[in-house]
Amino acid sequence: MQDAENKMLEKLAGFLKIVGDTNRLRIIWVIGKGERPVSEIINETGLSQTLVSFHLKVLREAEIVETERRGVFIYYRLGNPGLIDLLSACGEYAHKLTGEITPGFTWPCPPWFNK
Amino acid sequence: MQDAENKMLEKLAGFLKIVGDTNRLRIIWVIGKGERPVSEIINETGLSQTLVSFHLKVLREAEIVETERRGVFIYYRLGNPGLIDLLSACGEYAHKLTGEITPGFTWPCPPWFNK
DNA sequence: GGCTCATATAAGTTGCTATTCATATAAGAT
DNA sequence: ATCTTATATGAATAGCAACTTATATGAGCC
Structure with missing residues (x-):
């Protein structure tokens, strides 16, 4: 266990x-x-x-x-194409950690990842 | 860009x-x-x-x-406690890749992660 | 067959990172 | 102030993983 x-x-x-x-x-x-x-x-x-x-x-x-x-x-x-979604969610998470703003790019986050 | x-x-x-x-x-x-x-x-x-x-x-x-x-x-x-959800989704993904079964453990995946 | 293009593999090097061992700081208790 | 407990830091080592250079495989074409 x-x-x-x-x-x-x-x-x-x-x-x-x-x-x-x-x-x-x-x-x-x-x-x-x-x-x-x-x-x-x-x-x-x-x-x-x-x-x-x-x-x-x-x-x-x-x-x-x-x-x-x-x-x-x-x-x-x-x-599995879902990998991009998954990694984008991680990217969004990592992005928020540092708090910096990087213009010209947004993670193609799936709808389920809000926060 | x-x-x-x-x-x-x-x-x-x-x-x-x-x-x-x-x-x-x-x-x-x-x-x-x-x-x-x-x-x-x-x-x-x-x-x-x-x-x-x-x-x-x-x-x-x-x-x-x-x-x-x-x-x-x-x-x-x-x-951010959401980290566990995020990592669990990764774990579930990784788990399906190998296709093995590991009894006694299930990832605490959030509801949004189905596939 | 030999030639060329596309991709893979082998061997060698380098640099990073996890780990250990030894030591330092910092707070509370006496 | 000293002692103990909790945690952090520094230096040294070891192992691995990325990258490079050189070479091999494999498919189509002439």
């Missing part, structure tokens, strides 16, 4: 660690707009090919993203 | 990094049940005094927790 909680917290920490990286978030944000081949992800993020490949592997192994090969290209998409 | 997004993603990553640590999550979970003096946190988590103190400092500087001294004791509480 205590053990079950610990196990879940470890799993949660693992997940948060994976999404808690700026470059991976950048990638997730690109893919969140719709499936993309790796080359597109490289272009849109401006990251090096190997670095993108490295992070995609992490996301793949965590089953956060899915892949599909079509010809030469390998398309990546989110396993 | 692109820049604003980057800034927000960095802030988000920072937040997720902070909560993405098993021991900090343990501490957050203890505090989430109500305010606690440090000694209680040490007892309930089983972590060493210095380690708890270290993690509390991180949480304090991120303004995730608040403190209040009463006599010899320093009480810690969540700055």
